[in-house]
Amino acid sequence: MESEIFDVVIVGSGIAGSVLAxxxxxxxxxxxxxxxxxxxxxxxxPEEAFATYQHYVETFHDKAIPATNGPYPDIPEAPxxxxxxxxxxxxxxxxxxxQKGPLPFAxxxxxxxxxxxxxxxxxxxxxxxxxxxxKTLYGQGVDWPISYEDLVPYYELAERExxxxxxxxxxxxxxxxxxxxxADYVFPMLEIPPSYQDQVWKLRSQNLxxxxxxxxxxxxxxxxxxxxxxxxxxRYRPGAIVWDKQIGRFVIDHETPTYPxxxxxxxxxxxxxxxxxxxxxxxCPVQAKYNALKTLKKADQRRLTIVTQAVASxxxxxRQTGEVTGIEYKRYxxxxxxxxxxxxxxxxxxxxxxxxLENPKLLLASDAANSSDQVGRNLMDHMVMLAWGLFPxxxxxxxxxxxxTYIPTFxxxxxxxxxxxxxxPLDNWGWSxxxxxxxxxxxxxxxxxxxxxKALRDYIADRVTRQALLxxxxxxxxxxxxxxxxxxxxxxxxxxxxxxxxxDASPYMRKSFAAAKKVATQIFAANGIEDFTEYKxxxxxxVTWEGNGYxxxxxxxxxxxxxxxxxxxTSVVKPSQQCWDHPNLYLVGCGNMPTLxxxxxxxxxxxxxxxxxxxxxxxxxxxxx
Amino acid sequence: xxxxxxxxxxxGRKRQSLLPPYGPKLAAGRRMPVELLRRHFxxxxxxEHSTLPPYLCALYSMDEQRNRFxxxxxxxxxMEEMLHMVQAANILVAIGGTPALNTPxxxxxxxxxxxxxxxxxxVPLQKFSxxxxxxxxxxxxxxxxxxxPEPNHYHTIGQFYAALRDNIVAWGDEIFTGDPRWQIGPxxxxxxxxxxxxxxxxxxxxxxxxxxxxxxxxxxxxxxxxDHVLFGEEIEYAHYFRFNEIVEARRYRPGDSAHxxxxxxxxxxxxxSALNFRPNPKLADYPVGSPxxxxxxxxxxxxxxxxxAIQVACTGRPNYVLDAVPLMYELKYKAIALMNMPLGxxxxxTAGPSFEYVPI
Numbered sequence: 001m002e003s004e005i006f007d008v009v010i011v012g013s014g015i016a017g018s019v020l021a022x023x024x025x026x027x028x029x030x031x032x033x034x035x036x037x038x039x040x041x042x043x044x045x046p047e048e049a050f051a052t053y054q055h056y057v058e059t060f061h062d063k064a065i066p067a068t069n070g071p072y073p074d075i076p077e078a079p080x081x082x083x084x085x086x087x088x089x090x091x092x093x094x095x096x097x098x099q100k101g102p103l104p105f106a107x108x109x110x111x112x113x114x115x116x117x118x119x120x121x122x123x124x125x126x127x128x129x130x131x132x133x134x135k136t137l138y139g140q141g142v143d144w145p146i147s148y149e150d151l152v153p154y155y156e157l158a159e160r161e162x163x164x165x166x167x168x169x170x171x172x173x174x175x176x177x178x179x180x181x182x183a184d185y186v187f188p189m190l191e192i193p194p195s196y197q198d199q200v201w202k203l204r205s206q207n208l209x210x211x212x213x214x215x216x217x218x219x220x221x222x223x224x225x226x227x228x229x230x231x232x233x234x235r236y237r238p239g240a241i242v243w244d245k246q247i248g249r250f251v252i253d254h255e256t257p258t259y260p261x262x263x264x265x266x267x268x269x270x271x272x273x274x275x276x277x278x279x280x281x282x283x284c285p286v287q288a289k290y291n292a293l294k295t296l297k298k299a300d301q302r303r304l305t306i307v308t309q310a311v312a313s314x315x316x317x318x319r320q321t322g323e324v325t326g327i328e329y330k331r332y333x334x335x336x337x338x339x340x341x342x343x344x345x346x347x348x349x350x351x352x353x354x355x356x357l358e359n360p361k362l363l364l365a366s367d368a369a370n371s372s373d374q375v376g377r378n379l380m381d382h383m384v385m386l387a388w389g390l391f392p393x394x395x396x397x398x399x400x401x402x403x404x405t406y407i408p409t410f411x412x413x414x415x416x417x418x419x420x421x422x423x424x425p426l427d428n429w430g431w432s433x434x435x436x437x438x439x440x441x442x443x444x445x446x447x448x449x450x451x452x453x454k455a456l457r458d459y460i461a462d463r464v465t466r467q468a469l470l471x472x473x474x475x476x477x478x479x480x481x482x483x484x485x486x487x488x489x490x491x492x493x494x495x496x497x498x499x500x501x502x503x504d505a506s507p508y509m510r511k512s513f514a515a516a517k518k519v520a521t522q523i524f525a526a527n528g529i530e531d532f533t534e535y536k537x538x539x540x541x542x543v544t545w546e547g548n549g550y551x552x553x554x555x556x557x558x559x560x561x562x563x564x565x566x567x568x569x570t571s572v573v574k575p576s577q578q579c580w581d582h583p584n585l586y587l588v589g590c591g592n593m594p595t596l597x598x599x600x601x602x603x604x605x606x607x608x609x610x611x612x613x614x615x616x617x618x619x620x621x622x623x624x625x
Numbered sequence: 626x627x628x629x630x631x632x633x634x635x636x637g638r639k640r641q642s643l644l645p646p647y648g649p650k651l652a653a654g655r656r657m658p659v660e661l662l663r664r665h666f667x668x669x670x671x672x673e674h675s676t677l678p679p680y681l682c683a684l685y686s687m688d689e690q691r692n693r694f695x696x697x698x699x700x701x702x703x704m705e706e707m708l709h710m711v712q713a714a715n716i717l718v719a720i721g722g723t724p725a726l727n728t729p730x731x732x733x734x735x736x737x738x739x740x741x742x743x744x745x746x747x748v749p750l751q752k753f754s755x756x757x758x759x760x761x762x763x764x765x766x767x768x769x770x771x772x773x774p775e776p777n778h779y780h781t782i783g784q785f786y787a788a789l790r791d792n793i794v795a796w797g798d799e800i801f802t803g804d805p806r807w808q809i810g811p812x813x814x815x816x817x818x819x820x821x822x823x824x825x826x827x828x829x830x831x832x833x834x835x836x837x838x839x840x841x842x843x844x845x846x847x848x849x850x851x852d853h854v855l856f857g858e859e860i861e862y863a864h865y866f867r868f869n870e871i872v873e874a875r876r877y878r879p880g881d882s883a884h885x886x887x888x889x890x891x892x893x894x895x896x897x898s899a900l901n902f903r904p905n906p907k908l909a910d911y912p913v914g915s916p917x918x919x920x921x922x923x924x925x926x927x928x929x930x931x932x933x934a935i936q937v938a939c940t941g942r943p944n945y946v947l948d949a950v951p952l953m954y955e956l957k958y959k960a961i962a963l964m965n966m967p968l969g970x971x972x973x974x975t976a977g978p979s980f981e982y983v984p985i
Contacts, residue, residue: 050697051693054693058690232811269815269819270816271816273950275950
């Protein structure tokens, strides 16, 4: 390995790393991909891929509380955060994350081949044009160095790669409409049909006027674009994404035969459509949901070397030139055996494609890319406030994927000067998130109420089928003190640092919880929903605002820790996603995002990665940028 | 629609050139009247369907966790048979016929001879067992290289289709008078063991027949199926050889001879864990109104719903194929429930799915 020179060394095989591995190898570049997770997870041949994935599915079935990372191996040598380890009292050091507080950071991600796309939900709305101009428009956060318009062609590439199912015409709301996509644009696949309960929600929520701070807002319910397979849209032109060296951009080759639906890793005829299994998070049993391994499998395998169980531990840097000269990694033997050998990967260019926890951790451990002192800062997530209640009638949650409809009404508005915007997905999973339903309902029925037989069945059939959940994903702003650091006191079994996190909810966030709760109350009232929402001071992320208490959860949208910008003094990477400090080092992933908007970040991050891939190819081919 | 179909069909067309093109030699055969050809394609639909209940019975009786290899093989074959059934219906529709999938005699009475076959062996509904697999091997036996095409009383399915293909070629495009909107395409049909080919002309029909025969028996005396030739997929072995791997408890290796046992790695096959249902269950086995009778009737109703959905889909409303997907799941759950209902007999057998016509 050490004797071989690669064009590009990539750390991490999540969606960013896989998109790069695919596009760069297909453009003729030789790529070394380092992945911290287990070899079994990177097997792409059908039989092995099937065996690994079935093991994940069985593990999921066997766990009473699987949570987001439950189906996947918990690797001591490459630990992942675990949402089941979150505690209310900070500081604590018991999990992978060292939680300094004052509030615990409540999100996780997954270190495994394919990354967090294994457990992601797959919602892929675009960010709004105004999301890129928060400072200019609302005096909050920062502006992006690029605009929505700059990103549009890359959104289209990302939507092609992921295979988005959705209805473009339905993407409306404040600051979003047909024109933002282009008059003729369609997604590769038709929308996933709305779940039954969404149709009930819409009956009394569509066009409902709610009041907030004396202002009327009209609630809209629109179809959620999703990274899961559906019926191909006949108006979409299939084609392969290819590198055009002459113009230095990706173009679509419509001549290459392609079918817009990518089935499972083990069979093109499994997972061709979403089958309505409701377990998208943590695992789609048929792989109708996109995951990054589908992209990785399309890489030119002749030019791709994947080394698994390889945990990048340090960037080697020539301090005179700033050039990265290698990436040191520790290759451990197995899940059970942390014995490791240290190797150095070398290439012409280097890319860190880890999560917004792992990238800054590695940079800090290497004293790299940090002349701005921004590495690890501006840690953001959607702070998710939940509201739950019982519908008067049965709405049958768990029919279909996790979310097929969302409320865009509060994604943008003048209120962003005062409090955070949010998106409200209509959740299709009953009370599973706030209460652990339906298991907790069975416990209550049997343990507390002493029910059995028909009375038990009737109780469950009445209660579980009426459970309503609405949630509010509030946009956290960049704040320098919400951050990841490292500390030699806290290391994992390989001696690599664990992320040390400082985290809090600002008044801007708390005020948005209060506003969202007012909206929830009005929507519930209009639907005749009996409100069972309860925020307890014992909850991990319980906060107060103006005398009232609110609890937020993590969304798993970890962003911002090595942001892009136009100024090397306040950002870590250039708009090209090359580090200001190191001419042959690129960072990709959610860490590059200067602000979060109200979109699930994967689509935007994938679009940015296609942009980065062009920059990398141009640099490799000596094109002036 | 047409743009999609065109683009989705590109790989098939390009790959098609890898197979020997049909030409004057094959076209020299005598043509049968179109009405007779339509009847034969209805037979093809019935033939493809007739293997489904036996394959599904074996599949549903298996413990997927303890028999992963065999389960995947039988499931894969069953899915391809479903595809073949709809594919044959597409051809029938294309030549102006109307398939009938939900009539009283569409489902054979098991044990049954394969429709229009030489009656060499009976096909029963029974659990996954070595005896069952021996019958599956007989069903999927490849045509001997020299076997002539036989439209009636064929010895192998390949012979039967070869005869139909020759007639299609002899007629050419003039008999393709069906409504093209009735064709079921890949936007409707999915997850079923291959990509469905909409049929608009003789070339499409030949491609479709090649897929049916190739998946079942292999191509040109190899152990591999035609999908990787037609669609550029990873190699998957033809039905006969997938079943033979189970019987021999050993995998084939690429390049193994079709006439010799597999020489690859051994696999574990657990015959003992199969649910022990009494072969060839019948609704009439049980007292009317009894729980076993009710569960069997409920199963048959789901099966009829499934056939109805496919019938509607094949006769002008392709979208109805989508209705078949949840029904397939329901069918499986009901079959497994039956296989867990003991009969209380000395053999400690259970009830099972009877696959009988019931009016709904």
